Amino acid sequence: MRIGIDVGGTNTDAALMDGMTVRGACKTPTTADVSSGITAVLKEVLRITGVAASEIQAVMIGTTHFTNAVVERKRLLEVAAIRLGLPATKALPPMTDWPDDLAGVLGRHTFMVHGGHEFDGREIAPLDEKEILRIAGEIRARGLRTAAVTSVFSPVTPVMEQRAAEILKNEIPDLAVSLSHEIGRVGFLERENASIMNACLADLSTKVVGSFRNALKELAIEAPFFISQNDGTLMTPDYVERYPVLTFASGPTNSMRGAAMLAGRKEAMVVDIGGTTSDVGMLMQGFPRESAVAVDIGGVRTNFRMPDVLAVGLGGGSIVRDDGARIGPDSVGYEITSKALVFGGDTLTTTDIVVAAGLEEIGDRSRVAHIPAKTIETALDTIHRMVDEAVDRMKTSAEPLPVILVGGGSILVSRPLPSASEVIRPENASVANAIGAAIAQVGGEVDRIFSLEGTSRDIVLGGAKAEASERAAKAGADPATVKIVDVEEVPLSYLPGNATRIRVKAVGDLVMA
Amino acid sequence: MKLTSEDLADLAVGAAFLGTGGGGNPYVGRLMVERCLDEGLTVELIDPSALADDALVIPTAMMGAPTVLVEKLPSGEEAIDSLRLLERYLGRRADATMPIEIGGINSTIPLVVGARLGLPIVDADGMGRAFPELQMETFGVYGVSGSPMVVTDEYGDSTLLNGADNKQMEWLSRMVAIRMGGCAYIAEYSMSGADVKRTAVPNTLTLAMRIGRCLRTAKARHESPFEALLRLLPQTLYNYGRIIFTGKIVDVARETRNGFSLGRARIDGLAGFAGTMEIEIQNENLIARVDGKVKAIVPDLICIMDSESAEPITTESLRYGQRVTVVAVAVPQIMRTPEALDVFGPRCFGLSEPFTPIETMV
Numbered sequence: 124m125r126i127g128i129d130v131g132g133t134n135t136d137a138a139l140m141d142g143m144t145v146r147g148a149c150k151t152p153t154t155a156d157v158s159s160g161i162t163a164v165l166k167e168v169l170r171i172t173g174v175a176a177s178e179i180q181a182v183m184i185g186t187t188h189f190t191n192a193v194v195e196r197k198r199l200l201e202v203a204a205i206r207l208g209l210p211a212t213k214a215l216p217p218m219t220d221w222p223d224d225l226a227g228v229l230g231r232h233t234f235m236v237h238g239g240h241e242f243d244g245r246e247i248a249p250l251d252e253k254e255i256l257r258i259a260g261e262i263r264a265r266g267l268r269t270a271a272v273t274s275v276f277s278p279v280t281p282v283m284e285q286r287a288a289e290i291l292k293n294e295i296p297d298l299a300v301s302l303s304h305e306i307g308r309v310g311f312l313e314r315e316n317a318s319i320m321n322a323c324l325a326d327l328s329t330k331v332v333g334s335f336r337n338a339l340k341e342l343a344i345e346a347p348f349f350i351s352q353n354d355g356t357l358m359t360p361d362y363v364e365r366y367p368v369l370t371f372a373s374g375p376t377n378s379m380r381g382a383a384m385l386a387g388r389k390e391a392m393v394v395d396i397g398g399t400t401s402d403v404g405m406l407m408q409g410f411p412r413e414s415a416v417a418v419d420i421g422g423v424r425t426n427f428r429m430p431d432v433l434a435v436g437l438g439g440g441s442i443v444r445d446d447g448a449r450i451g452p453d454s455v456g457y458e459i460t461s462k463a464l465v466f467g468g469d470t471l472t473t474t475d476i477v478v479a480a481g482l483e484e485i486g487d488r489s490r491v492a493h494i495p496a497k498t499i500e501t502a503l504d505t506i507h508r509m510v511d512e513a514v515d516r517m518k519t520s521a522e523p524l525p526v527i528l529v530g531g532g533s534i535l536v537s538r539p540l541p542s543a544s545e546v547i548r549p550e551n552a553s554v555a556n557a558i559g560a561a562i563a564q565v566g567g568e569v570d571r572i573f574s575l576e577g578t579s580r581d582i583v584l585g586g587a588k589a590e591a592s593e594r595a596a597k598a599g600a601d602p603a604t605v606k607i608v609d610v611e612e613v614p615l616s617y618l619p620g621n622a623t624r625i626r627v628k629a630v631g632d633l634v635m636a
Numbered sequence: 637m638k639l640t641s642e643d644l645a646d647l648a649v650g651a652a653f654l655g656t657g658g659g660g661n662p663y664v665g666r667l668m669v670e671r672c673l674d675e676g677l678t679v680e681l682i683d684p685s686a687l688a689d690d691a692l693v694i695p696t697a698m699m700g701a702p703t704v705l706v707e708k709l710p711s712g713e714e715a716i717d718s719l720r721l722l723e724r725y726l727g728r729r730a731d732a733t734m735p736i737e738i739g740g741i742n743s744t745i746p747l748v749v750g751a752r753l754g755l756p757i758v759d760a761d762g763m764g765r766a767f768p769e770l771q772m773e774t775f776g777v778y779g780v781s782g783s784p785m786v787v788t789d790e791y792g793d794s795t796l797l798n799g800a801d802n803k804q805m806e807w808l809s810r811m812v813a814i815r816m817g818g819c820a821y822i823a824e825y826s827m828s829g830a831d832v833k834r835t836a837v838p839n840t841l842t843l844a845m846r847i848g849r850c851l852r853t854a855k856a857r858h859e860s861p862f863e864a865l866l867r868l869l870p871q872t873l874y875n876y877g878r879i880i881f882t883g884k885i886v887d888v889a890r891e892t893r894n895g896f897s898l899g900r901a902r903i904d905g906l907a908g909f910a911g912t913m914e915i916e917i918q919n920e921n922l923i924a925r926v927d928g929k930v931k932a933i934v935p936d937l938i939c940i941m942d943s944e945s946a947e948p949i950t951t952e953s954l955r956y957g958q959r960v961t962v963v964a965v966a967v968p969q970i971m972r973t974p975e976a977l978d979v980f981g982p983r984c985f986g987l988s989e990p991f992t993p994i995e996t997m998v
Contacts, residue, residue, distance in 0.1 A: 208708070208709070209711075210711050210790045210791055210792070211708050211709060211710065211711055211790040212708070212709040212710070212711070212790075213710075213711040213712055213713075213790075214668050214671070214709055214710045214711055214712030214748075215664070215667055215668060215671065215709050215712075219667055219671060220667055239708070241708070241817040241818070242701075242704050242707070242708070242817065242818050243818075245817070247708070247790075247791075247817070248791075275707060275708050275709075276707055276708065309703075309706070309707050310706050310707065311706060311707045311708070311709055312664075312667075312706075312709070512959075515884075515957060516957050516958070516959065517957060518956065518957050521886060572703075624703070
């Protein structure tokens with residue numbers, strides 16, 4: 124049996140799962156120390172299910188704690204941002220495009236050193252080891268406790284980042300060092316940004332992971348615990364202590380995977396309708412499809428492995444205009460209980476429409492009796508058209524897919540959707556995040572530029588797949604269950620040797636002791 | 637005219653539009669220019685008509701793979717070194733620099749060079765869009781030699797190259813750029829002010845900014861950005877534009893051959909457009925057909941834009957399910973003469989269909 128926990132900004136949720144069955148689930152408020160909230164929710168979920176702590180084999184935790192810290196610019200360390208790439212890259216020093224407030228909190232301790240590689244693995248310049256030594260002295264003098272090292276084309280060859288880390292750790296043994304090739308993919312500034320953000324979370328990650336440990340200890344749960352990352356796979360606590368940035372955006376991923384589990388589908392579209400927006404994402408082989416474009420976090424451009432989620436301005440509080448022909452994108456939001464007509468307010472919202480149509484019993488129905496039937500009909504058409512279009516936009520082929528509806532706003536959808544083969548409303552949808560964490564798998568990824576010259580595409584792809592599988596196994600996956608879930612090839616024009624960027628992702632079930 | 641940070645944001649959108657799917661993402665170039673502005677440097681455009689006939693103009697650019705550029709950022713000195721070395725060879729200082737290509741990243745490189753050296757940037761270019769090779773320039777079409785050319789990398793390596801013709805210059809410099817790591821910075825097509833006025837596609841930097849601004853302000857006013865764009869074009873040298881298709885992308889196929897990203901996008905019609913449009917891609921969008929019938933063809937512009945946001949969509953980011961509007965635009969006459977079509981017309985891309993101006997197509 125395993126327990127999935129979602130530590131959100133407001134609530135901490137838990138779900139106890141026996142295989143793929145939800146034995147029980149509950150919610151408690153998130154606490155400032157994180158730990159006591161987790162302890163409370165764990166106690167509660169064990170109590171309602173009557174399961175003994177000793178029966179728990181694994182605990183999986185999803186958290187937005189690290190994302191929130193960056194967004195709020197709180198609890199962050201100053202960072203030594205070290206770049207290996209001179210004489211290239213000088214035009215844009217580290218943190219060039221960062222919001223001033225965040226860069227200020229991190230101290231703008233930037234260093235540029237000779238080093239780095241070309242796309243084909245040649246050196247741009249040998250690593251300037253003396254300069255790294257000098258920077259180590261500088262780091263000590265400035266009292267910095269964390270550093271990020273980013274080398275040009277380190278996803279192709281990581282050796283210089285590793286060597287620089289070795290020198291730094293030799294000089295300052297307790298320095299936390301974040302290496303970019305462990306964090307991001309090709310795309311220098313985005314990878315460097317992610318590495319610097321990772322480094323600034325070094326202290327917080329130790330504390331948060333420590334508080335997770337304490338909470339489990341307090342309840343005498345001796346099972347190993349894991350933390351979920353952006354792409355819906357798990358990391359060990361040690362790994363998260365080093366790479367907290369990889370938890371960014373694990374929330375939407377867990378919610379989508381949880382919805383998939385609850386509905387019993389691996390190929391589906393998940394529509395999470397809240398008060399203001401509907402988030403639509405596609406599940407492929409049980410995992411969310413990843414975004415191909417740069418994603419801003421706290422105002423910083425990154426290229427994380429993130430689910431590709433389309434946010435549409437349609438929710439339970441969306442404002443209805445033009446006799447139902449136009450809905451949103453603005454919403455009355457959390458003020459719905461005072462502003463919507465059924466609650467005595469003066470704003471026509473989508474919730475008022477479904478009540479007026481007799482589809483839901485919310486608030487005072489007499490307050491919407493005056494809405495003309497034509498407006499109700501038009502608004503319902505608009506709502507369904509918006510959801511249907513969003514679903515269709517996110518599809519990767521013309522085939523109709525099952526649509527899984529979650530979220531409080533899902534009451535808006537009452538009719539079949541042309542883009543959907545069926546519409547599913549699973550139970551326990553309010554703890555989908557915790558369930559998604561509980562069922563997370565372990566993954567491994569390869570993302571590099573390969574030359575296809577003098578070899579064949581099949582050999583290169585085969586090698587990349589084997590390497591990704593190996594990485595998954597190394598991260599804790601049972602090798603017998605590892606399979607390739609995603610292969611993407613992008614031919615690189617203008618480069619010789621039929622250069623192709625290949626991305627392969629493998630996942631497998633966690634080995635249970 | 638001095639550029640502001642807001643102009644740069646508009647330029648990036650307009651340059652992506654004029655890039656017709658290619659030319660590389662201008663993000664890195666835009667950051668470099670913004671850095672110049674932050675340092676208090678000025679980016680000053682000069683109208684081609686304001687150039688003295690005997691002024692020396694040295695265009696500057698990046699050549700190679702945009703995919704390498706996003707990882708191996710430039711030192712920032714490369715294009716400047718290229719220009720300086722060419723000046724030395726010519727025995728004369730440049731009075732201005734200029735883009736060779738308005739589509740994509742190359743709309744920004746000369747702005748950095750101009751800002752750093754205190755040179756004005758001529759508001760014109762030699763492609764009027766994006767093309768994959770260096771001989772595909774109106775400069776060359778009307779007799780300006782691309783050589784002598786300088787290719788520089790971040791190590792400080794420079795090659796001075798004299799090609800027998802512009803095609804040979806492209807061929808040789810391409811190999812040099814690869815040895816330099818897949819991405820290099822060049823100065824070429826040095827010419828007089830009189831040659832600029834005779835051979836360049838004028839006012840394309842300001843055109844790109846006007847396109848970006850037009851789309852931005854239309855959206856802010858909740859008007860149709862497409863209608864605003866089609867109203868703007870007749871006031872420019874690109875005096876005709878039309879929506880040739882609206883629909884949903886149902887298939888994108890890609891492969892690499894002979895150093896080109898080849899591809900094909902299929903779009904099923906929506907909102908009054910029947911049939912299926914197929915767009916052939918070689919780095920840029922080259923030809924659009926509906927059920928086999930040609931609707932637009934290179935060098936006229938074929939721009940695929942997001943139907944809702946009106947963002948131009950680059951070739952790499954095309955994918956199934958996108959709702960798109962395809963806008964075709966007439967390029968200026970200087971790009972449509974028989975001499976021009978010999979250098980960058982349909983046949984240069986292996987297409988058998990003849991060039992037919994968009995405004996005469998049905």
